[in-house]
Structure formats: C-alpha cells, structure tokens
Amino acid sequence: xxxxxxxxxxxxxxxxxxxxxxxxxxxxxxxxxxxxxxxxxxxxxxxxxxxxxxxxxxxxxxxxxxxxxxxxxxxxxxxxxxxxxxxxxxxxxxxxxxxxxxxxxxxxxxxxxxxxxxxxxxxxxxxxxxxxxxxxxxxxxxxxxxxxxxxxxxxxxxxxxxxxxxxxxxxxxxxxxxxxxxxxxxxxxxxxxxxxxxxxxxxxxxxxxxxxxxxxxxxxxxxxxxxxxxxxxxxxxxxxxxxxxxxxxxxxxxxxxxxxxxxxxxxxxxxxxxxxxxxxxxxxxxxxxxxxxxxxxxxxxxxxxxxxx
Amino acid sequence: xxxxxxxxxxxxxxxxxxxxxxxxxxxxxxxxxxxxxxxxxxxxxxxxxxxxxxxxxxxxxxxxxxxxxxxxxxxxxxxxxxxxxxxxxxxxxxxxxxxxxxxxxxxxxxxxxxxxxxxxxxxxxxxxxxxxxxxxxxxxxxxxxxxxxxxxxxxxxxxxxxxxxxxxxxxxxxxxxxxxxxxxxxxxxxxxxxxxxxxxxxxxxxxxxxxxxxxxxxxxxxxxxxxxxxxxxxxxxxxxxxxxxxxxxxxxxxxxxxxxxxxxxxxxxxxxxxxxxxxxxxxxxxxxxxxxxxxxxxxxxxxxxxxxx
DNA sequence: ACCCGTCGACAAGCCCGCCTTGTCGACCGA
DNA sequence: TCGGTCGACAAGGCGGGCTTGTCGACGGGT
Numbered sequence: 001x002x003x004x005x006x007x008x009x010x011x012x013x014x015x016x017x018x019x020x021x022x023x024x025x026x027x028x029x030x031x032x033x034x035x036x037x038x039x040x041x042x043x044x045x046x047x048x049x050x051x052x053x054x055x056x057x058x059x060x061x062x063x064x065x066x067x068x069x070x071x072x073x074x075x076x077x078x079x080x081x082x083x084x085x086x087x088x089x090x091x092x093x094x095x096x097x098x099x100x101x102x103x104x105x106x107x108x109x110x111x112x113x114x115x116x117x118x119x120x121x122x123x124x125x126x127x128x129x130x131x132x133x134x135x136x137x138x139x140x141x142x143x144x145x146x147x148x149x150x151x152x153x154x155x156x157x158x159x160x161x162x163x164x165x166x167x168x169x170x171x172x173x174x175x176x177x178x179x180x181x182x183x184x185x186x187x188x189x190x191x192x193x194x195x196x197x198x199x200x201x202x203x204x205x206x207x208x209x210x211x212x213x214x215x216x217x218x219x220x221x222x223x224x225x226x227x228x229x230x231x232x233x234x235x236x237x238x239x240x241x242x243x244x245x246x247x248x249x250x251x252x253x254x255x256x257x258x259x260x261x262x263x264x265x266x267x268x269x270x271x272x273x274x275x276x277x278x279x280x281x282x283x284x285x286x287x288x289x290x291x292x293x294x295x296x297x298x299x300x301x302x303x304x305x306x307x308x309x
Numbered sequence: 310x311x312x313x314x315x316x317x318x319x320x321x322x323x324x325x326x327x328x329x330x331x332x333x334x335x336x337x338x339x340x341x342x343x344x345x346x347x348x349x350x351x352x353x354x355x356x357x358x359x360x361x362x363x364x365x366x367x368x369x370x371x372x373x374x375x376x377x378x379x380x381x382x383x384x385x386x387x388x389x390x391x392x393x394x395x396x397x398x399x400x401x402x403x404x405x406x407x408x409x410x411x412x413x414x415x416x417x418x419x420x421x422x423x424x425x426x427x428x429x430x431x432x433x434x435x436x437x438x439x440x441x442x443x444x445x446x447x448x449x450x451x452x453x454x455x456x457x458x459x460x461x462x463x464x465x466x467x468x469x470x471x472x473x474x475x476x477x478x479x480x481x482x483x484x485x486x487x488x489x490x491x492x493x494x495x496x497x498x499x500x501x502x503x504x505x506x507x508x509x510x511x512x513x514x515x516x517x518x519x520x521x522x523x524x525x526x527x528x529x530x531x532x533x534x535x536x537x538x539x540x541x542x543x544x545x546x547x548x549x550x551x552x553x554x555x556x557x558x559x560x561x562x563x564x565x566x567x568x569x570x571x572x573x574x575x576x577x578x579x580x581x582x583x584x585x586x587x588x589x590x591x592x593x594x595x596x597x598x599x600x601x602x603x604x605x606x607x608x609x610x611x612x613x614x615x616x617x618x
Numbered sequence: 619a620c621c622c623g624t625c626g627a628c629a630a631g632c633c634c635g636c637c638t639t640g641t642c643g644a645c646c647g648a
Numbered sequence: 649t650c651g652g653t654c655g656a657c658a659a660g661g662c663g664g665g666c667t668t669g670t671c672g673a674c675g676g677g678t
Contacts, residue, residue, distance in 0.1 A: 069389035080378035089370035
C-alpha cells in the first residue's frame with residue numbers, strides 16, 4: 001500500500017499537537033482511528049515515526065523529516081487544487097493567441113495589456129499566422145484563440161466580432177491623392193490593388209473587394225502581392241490598397257494613408273475559438289474585448305458565448 | 310472531501326494513456342472504478358479535468374495543469390518515503406554530535422571524514438561541550454551523540470569505548486624533562502597538575518589522577534586551572550599535565566610533549582548516547598569507529614549496541 | 619448503408635477497510 | 649495507593665471503493 005494524503009493529514013495533526021487524543025478532536029475522528037492510521041502509515045513506510053511513551057508522544061528523527069515533507073506535500077496539494085480551479089476559471093494558465101497581421105497594430109497590444117492587468121496569472125502566448133491557417137491551428141489544438149478579419153468558419157469553430165475598424169486608402173507618398181483630406185473610393189477604380197489572394201486572407205479580401213463593389217467597380221488585383229512586398233509596390237507607385245486605420249502606428253516607409261470619402265467601409269475583427277472545448281480564458285477575453293471596444297460587437301456574433309462547463 | 314494521492318495516481322494513468330480502459334490495466338482496477346474516481350476527483354475540485362469524446366479522451370487546460378502538479382506531488386511523496394526510510398536507517402538526516410576538547414585533535418575529524426565518505430547524505434552538526442554537560446545535552450534532545458572521556462552515566466544513557474589514546478606529559482619548553490626521550494610519571498610527583506576540577510571533566514580527571522595514583526602519588530592540583538589558562542600556566546613553567554598524544558596536532562605555544570616511561574596510561578574515549586530512543590545514525594557511527602580504531606573497544610562496553618527498532 | 623468493435627458512462631451488489639464503541643494496561647500526580 | 653489520563657487492543661458496523669453487467673455513442677470496414 002502507498003501512503004495517502006489523509007494519513008499524512010492525520011500524522012501532521014498528531015505531530016503538531018504531540019497527542020493522539022487532542023489531534024483526534026482537530027480532525028474529527030476518534031483517537032483509535034488515528035492510532036490505526038498512523039500505525040498503517042508506519043507499516044507502509046517501514047519506519048517508526050512517533051515514539052509513544054504513554055503520557056506523551058515524540059517525533060523520531062525519521063518522523064521529524066517525514067513531518068516536514070508531509071507539510072510541504074499537503075501545502076502543494078492545496079495549491080494544486082487552487083491552481084486547477086484558477087485555470088478552469090481562466091484566471092491562470094496559458095492562453096495561446098494566434099493573430100493575423102491586421103490585429104498587430106492596435107488590437108492585440110491593447111488586448112494583451114488589458115489581460116495582463118485583469119488576469120496577471122494568465123500567461124498569454126501570441127503567434128502571428130495567416131488567416132488561412134486559423135481554422136487548422138484551432139482544430140489541432142495549436143492555439144486556443146485567434147484574432148482575424150471576419151469570415152465564415154466550418155462547424156465546430158465559433159467566432160464573434162470584437163472590434164470594427166475603418167478602412168483607409170494606402171497610397172504611395174507620390175500618389176496624386178497623397179495629400180488630399182479624403183479620397184473617393186470610386187476614384188481608385190483604375191488602380192491595381194495590392195491585395196493578397198482570397199485563399200490566404202478571405203476576411204480581409206472580402207472586406208476590401210466588398211467595399212470596391214459597393215463603390216461600383218471590381219478591383220484589379222496584383223496576384224503577386226504578399227506582405228511587405230505589397231508595401232514596397234505601393235510605395236513605388238505600383239498600386240494601392242485599403243488598410244485598417246491603426247496601420248498608422250507602424251506605417252511602412254513611403255506609404256500615406258488617406259481617409260475614404262463618405263461612409264467609410266469597415267473591417268470587422270473577430271475572435272475565433274473552438275466551439276467544443278473552448279479554453280476557459282476565452283470568455284474572459286471576450287469580456288475584455290467588450291470593455292475595450294463596447295458597442296462594436298452587436299453585429300456578427302455567431303455564438304453569443306462559449307458554453308459554460 | 311479532499312483529493313487523495315490514489316486519485317491522482319489514477320488521473321495520471323488515464324491522462325498519460327489517454328484512455329480509461331488502457332489505464333485501468335496499468336493500475337490493476339476495472340475501467341469503471343477509474344471513471345468513478347476521476348469523476349469524484351473532478352467533483353471535489355469542481356473542475357473538469359478530462360474531455361471525454363467517446364473514442365478518445367483529452368486533457369482540458371485545467372487538467373493539463375493539474376496533471377503536472379500531480380506528477381510532481383507523486384514524485385515528491387515517493388521521495389519523502391525514501392527519505393524517511395533513509396533517515397531511519399541512519400543514511401540521511403542530521404546527527405548532532407557533542408564532543409569534549411579531548412576529541413577535537415584527531416578523533417572527531419577522523420570520524421566526520423569517515424561519515425562523510427560512508428553516509429554522504431547524513432549531515433553532521435558538531436558542537437564542543439564540557440564533559441559535565443554531556444548527560445544533560447543528551448537527555449534534553451539537544452544532541453544525539455557525544456564523544457567524551459570514559460566515565461559513568463546514570464540509567465538511560467549508554468556508552469561504549471571507541472578509542473584508547475596514550476597519555477603523555479605536557480610540560481613547558483623550559484622544563485628539565487622537555488628534551489628527554491621519556492619521563493617517569495613518578496618523577497612529576499612534586500609538580501602542580503593543571504587539571505580541571507573533577508566535576509567539570511570527570512572522565513579525564515579520573516584518567517590522569519588514576520595514572521598518578523598507579524605511579525604511587527596523589528597529584529597536587531591547581532584549582533584555578535581551566536582551558537587555555539592551563540596551557541599558559543604550563544608554558545610559563547607553573548605545573549604540568551597529562552594529555553592525549555593527539556594534542557601534538559594542535560600543540561599550544563610553549564608546550565612540549567614527553568612520552569611517559571613504561572606502560573603508558575591511556576585515556577578511553579567513549580561514544581555516549583540515549584539508550585531509549587537512540588538516533589538511527591548512532592549504530593553507523595559505532596560501526597565507523599570500529600573500522601577506524603579496531604580492537605580498541607573490547608573493554609568497557611556497557612551497551613553492546615543501541616536496541617534495533 | 620449496415621454492422622460490429624471499441625470506449626466510457628450508468629447501475630447494482632459485494633466486500634474491504636475505515637471509523638466507531640468498549641476496554642485494558644501503563645504512567646503520573648496526589 | 650488510588651484516581652486520572654493517555655495510547656493500544658478488540659470487535660463490530662457502515663460507508664465507500666471495486667467489481668460485474670449493461671447500455672449508448674462513435675468509427676471503421678465491408
């Protein structure tokens with residue numbers, strides 16, 4: 001037989017009160033039960049822990065050593081319980097957030113700062129991904145939550161819009177509209193759009209292409225566009241794009257942002273997670289987003305909340 | 310109810326095999342018992358540890374955190390058991406040795422070095438005491454073992470001679486016998502002996518006074534003698550004393566040791582310990598002494614061995 | 619599409635082991 | 649010497665853990 005925590009609890013009680021009778025009151029059992037269990041513990045250890053000289057009881061050297069270990073073990077067991085509960089409540093543990101580049105300029109830093117303040121024991125790991133990888137990352141348990149432009153997901157993946165950002169025109173510094181206070185989107189109908197292919201960033205693609213169609217034209221794409229390559233092309237005067245306003249925080253060299261005239265088209269940023277077994281901290285993240293960006297979330301919620309356990 | 314180590318063992322088994330059925334084989338119970346105990350564990354924690362999707366079982370984030378804690382706890386419990394056994398066997402733990410100054414020149418260093426080699430996990434704490442304090446130190450659990458010149462002890466204290474050392478004459482460098490190859494003890498009958506009062510060091514006193522009486526005279530004492538004060542007096546030519554040969558390792562300035570002519574009187578060094586609840590390492594110490602100083606111990610053993618537990 | 623194999627949960631009963639009550643022997647103080 | 653206290657021993661009851669038996673669900677194979 002192996003030692004059990006209950007026996008350790010009994011042993012600690014006896015050792016600290018130096019009495020079976022008094023310890024029995026502490027742990028709410030009869031004195032005889034303590035005698036039995038301590039004896040059983042000593043038998044499994046093969047070690048005498050207490051010297052019973054009728055009248056008083058004293059620790060043997062081995063008992064003193066084991067007592068210290070028992071206290072540590074019991075304390076550690078209690079902490080483990082508390083920690084498990086904290087992780088289940090989303091207050092502790094590790095939350096792995098994947099994000100697309102769109103979120104990096106403002107949304108992700110604001111969110112991580114908010115979480116660090118509200119749930120300091122929650123460790124947040126972040127990783128930049130392509131929007132096309134979000135679904136797989138979640139399914140394969142390689143992340144717990146993603147931030148990506150709004151798009152559709154298969155069953156088993158839930159999403160909720162946490163923030164809406166105005167889209168602006170990104171043009172080269174030498175572009176005719178570069179200095180203008182605003183630009184008509186329709187006026188860009190003849191430009192080449194440095195937009196990633198739809199299968200790499202469907203949400204972003206739909207937002208931009210949708211805005212163009214609403215303005216009455218189908219955007220002409222540069223199929224070679226990708227990442228910083230696209231910025232270089234725009235800076236060099238080869239095309240334009242629509243980007244989130246928060247790009248201003250990390251504006252690439254040679255690029256100018258120009259507001260769009262009229263009602264600005266938006267990009268909706270979604271939080272995305274596993275519908276089945278959501279990470280416990282997901283609901284905390286959603287709460288945090290609701291605080292950070294209130295009244296931006298009414299539209300587009302597919303799942304109001306991850307199911308409570 | 311509180312979590313028990315048995316439940317943790319079950320949980321670890323299930324988590325590592327990712328299967329109730331397979332884990333059941335590992336821990337030699339039926340699968341249903343595992344389901345029950347894991348459920349009970351989850352109930353006491355108030356936390357779901359495993360996600361059962363019929364076909365496979367997966368850890369929740371809280372379960373993963375708790376699993377790590379459980380492994381640590383189980384390992385620590387095993388170490389605690391081993392450590393308690395080691396302490397009970399005298400291989401580990403702390404042994405507090407009190408010694409009189411007589412032992413410090415050779416006996417104690419040899420013994421601690423031997424123990425450090427034979428029982429490296431046993432921490433030895435040493436403290437110099439007066440022989441008159443040995444009994445009280447042991448009774449009050451302020452030390453576990455003492456090294457002191459042979460003398461009698463009340464019931465409850467056991468002793469065994471571990472070493473015999475030749476006594477030599479300690480004289481001032483300017484003493485007539487200082488250069489001699491040997492000196493007759495009877496020739497020192499008119500000297501003042503710088504010997505501590507009997508109630509401070511009975512064993513040592515009896516050894517020296519007994520040697521003098523065997524040589525045919527009663528030593529004249531300097532009642533003010535004590536510690537380094539005695540050395541200073543001898544160095545200044547005011548008296549002599551008989552000392553153990555190993556004093557040569559730390560010979561005080563101005564003192565010369567001269568062998569005694571004829572069969573040299575001895576000082577017997579005893580190991581002394583509580584007869585009732587001896588420290589488990591005491592028997593190892595006695596074994597060590599028997600190895601270090603064989604055939605010096607036949608005489609004077611009051612207790613052949615501390616009672617085995 | 620159907621069936622079968624596998625897996626975990628549910629149900630009921632047994633049995634071990636933990637706790638209880640009752641008692642004794644030992645030690646200590648009065 | 650006697651009473652009080654403390655821990656160990658003994659016997660019995662009861663609760664809980666384990667077992668057997670069964671079901672529903674999911675997946676893969678034909």
